[in-house]
Amino acid sequence: MRTESVIVYSDQSNAPVLQHPGRKFPGLLVQGDTLYAMCVQADEACAEASQGGTFEELEDLRSRLWDLLDHYKSVLGTHGIPLPFTDRDEK
Numbered sequence: 001m002r003t004e005s006v007i008v009y010s011d012q013s014n015a016p017v018l019q020h021p022g023r024k025f026p027g028l029l030v031q032g033d034t035l036y037a038m039c040v041q042a043d044e045a046c047a048e049a050s051q052g053g054t055f056e057e058l059e060d061l062r063s064r065l066w067d068l069l070d071h072y073k074s075v076l077g078t079h080g081i082p083l084p085f086t087d088r089d090e091k
Contacts, residue, residue, distance in 0.1 A: 010075040014066055017075040026083040028072045038064065 007019040008036055009026055019026040030038075038061060045057035076083060 009079055009081075010071070012071065015071050017072055026072075026076065026081065028068060030068070 003046070004021050007017065007026070009019065009031055010017040014031060016029045017026050018029055041057060041061045041064075045055075048054065048057055073083060073087070
């Protein structure tokens with residue numbers, strides 16, 4: 001374990017955007033409980049889909065992920081940082 005300084009671009013609860021030393025682009029910190037909940041939700045969505053169920057769980061998970069990505073993109077844009085990927089919505 002070590003302690004290092006990071007650049008904090010946003011400290012929004014459950015979605016802080018941070019840049020670790022030595023990394024070209026910032027990242028989004030996902031808390032362990034949030035990550036676990038999303039993994040469980042993905043499992044449930046896959047189980048429902050495999051049994052011919054509705055896509056409600058899958059749609060909710062997708063929405064949660066897009067909300068995180070939209071926040072990340074907004075924070076980077078506010079700070080004039082280019083995205084580390086080609087955004088399919090801006091081609």
